[in-house]
Amino acid sequence: MKVTINYTEGVLSLPLGVLDKIEAIGENELKLLLYICSNMGKTLTDFKSESAATALGFSRVEVENALAFLRGAGFVKISGKGAPSKEDEAQQKAPATKEEPQKQHKVTVVSNAPPQYSGPELDRIVTENKALDRLRNECESSSFFARPLRPAELNMLVTMYDYFRFDEAYILQLLAMSKDKSQPMKFAYSVAVANFEKNIVTYEGLLEELARIEEKNSFEAKMKKLFGIEKRTLTTREKRFFEEWQGYDYELIHYAYELTVDSTGNASMPYMNKIITSFAEQGIRSVEEAKASNEKHRAEKKDQKTQSSFDETEFFQIALESTYKKKSAKKD
Numbered sequence: 550m551k552v553t554i555n556y557t558e559g560v561l562s563l564p565l566g567v568l569d570k571i572e573a574i575g576e577n578e579l580k581l582l583l584y585i586c587s588n589m590g591k592t593l594t595d596f597k598s599e600s601a602a603t604a605l606g607f608s609r610v611e612v613e614n615a616l617a618f619l620r621g622a623g624f625v626k627i628s629g630k631g632a633p634s635k636e637d638e639a640q641q642k643a644p645a646t647k648e649e650p651q652k653q654h655k656v657t658v659v660s661n662a663p664p665q666y667s668g669p670e671l672d673r674i675v676t677e678n679k680a681l682d683r684l685r686n687e688c689e690s691s692s693f694f695a696r697p698l699r700p701a702e703l704n705m706l707v708t709m710y711d712y713f714r715f716d717e718a719y720i721l722q723l724l725a726m727s728k729d730k731s732q733p734m735k736f737a738y739s740v741a742v743a744n745f746e747k748n749i750v751t752y753e754g755l756l757e758e759l760a761r762i763e764e765k766n767s768f769e770a771k772m773k774k775l776f777g778i779e780k781r782t783l784t785t786r787e788k789r790f791f792e793e794w795q796g797y798d799y800e801l802i803h804y805a806y807e808l809t810v811d812s813t814g815n816a817s818m819p820y821m822n823k824i825i826t827s828f829a830e831q832g833i834r835s836v837e838e839a840k841a842s843n844e845k846h847r848a849e850k851k852d853q854k855t856q857s858s859f860d861e862t863e864f865f866q867i868a869l870e871s872t873y874k875k876k877s878a879k880k881d
Contacts, residue, residue: 561587564624573622573700575735580605581615582624610742618701621665666711671703680717681710687721693728705738713745718752726759768795775806776816790818794825801828804836 563586567574574582584601598612605612619625666674675681684706688694698706709715709723723740727733744750749758772791773779783791794802802825809821833839 566623570622570700575615575618575701577605577607577611577615578618578701581607581612582619585619585625610746611739614742618665618704621667666704666707668700671700671707674707674711675703678710681707684710684717684720684724688724688734693724693733698734702734705734709738709741713741713750715741715750716752719755722752722755722759765792765795768799771799772802775803776818787818790822793822797825797828798835800836801825801834801839804839 561583563582567582581601584605585596596616598609598616601607602609602612607615616625616627620627675685685698685703688702688706689697694702706720709720710717715723720737720741723737724733727737727740730736744755744758747758749755769783769791770779772794773783778787805821805824805828806816808824809817813820828834828839831842833842
């Protein structure tokens with residue numbers, strides 16, 4: 550088989566050292582390097598993380614992490630505004646003194662990205678920390694990678710422990726929830742970065758965040774099933790409604806759904822939201838309270854000798870139907 554490269558649109562030059570470190574280079578890092586080399590040749594005089602992120606479909610943090618790796622690997626140099634100073638780099642690499650607690654959540658951010666450790670640094674840090682050594686052994690065991698960690702993977706592991714200052718239990722939890730991903734270490738690291746930015750830095754905080762996410766996903770699944778929309782992605786408006794309703798008892802929400810369908814003939818989320826808002830304004834927190842309020846309202850209307858008796862939905866129809874019809878007319 551013969552392969553011929555088509556150079557009709559030009560030639561892209563890459564540092565030769567890329568071949569020697571190809572095993573350690575991740576997908577994001579390689580894409581960013583191609584982007585830099587194809588746009589400005591040897592020098593990118595006005596590099597903007599936001600522009601690169603838009604072009605590559607990355608987040609800003611992913612761009613800056615990849616750029617930090619390329620700098621640490623020696624593929625690019627960074628100078629000018631925003632570049633790390635020699636003092637910053639020295640402080641980044643210096644071991645903690647006895648006066649400084651080992652588990653502080655204070656970091657010196659270099660170019661808004663975590664550091665990229667050299668091979669000797671990785672070996673030293675792992676050797677000096679039994680917890681890190683245990684973490685590496687766990688990752689390399691048959692229950693996880695079943696192979697030695699690549700330099701880029703070990704760098705992520707060390708960064709989570711030595712830079713973000715997450716403890717062993719925290720990192721093990723991230724690794725456990727990443728096992729089934731195509732790139733488990735990269736996934737665990739991305740969650741670590743997001744949590745660090747949200748100041749979720751303790752194991753207890755991580756468990757609370759995971760519980761919150763699980764509860765949200767469970768509630769969202771119930772809502773999608775209720776509305777018969779399990780097979781599609783929620784719209785921004787639907788997500789907002791579900792987030793606002795999450796604090797209510799599900800049975801009460803289901804009752805509001807039934808009232809909505811009985812009153813309008815369809816599952817209108819805006820109409821249903823008005824019912825739930827009405828519950829909140831009256832301090833109603835259960836189906837029993839809602840039904841009792843209905844009964845009271847019907848009794849009051851009966852005493853006033855209304856034209857006809859109210860059914861269960863009439864309590865809400867009077868308050869909501871006019872507004873709903875006006876909105877429907879505008880849409881038509």
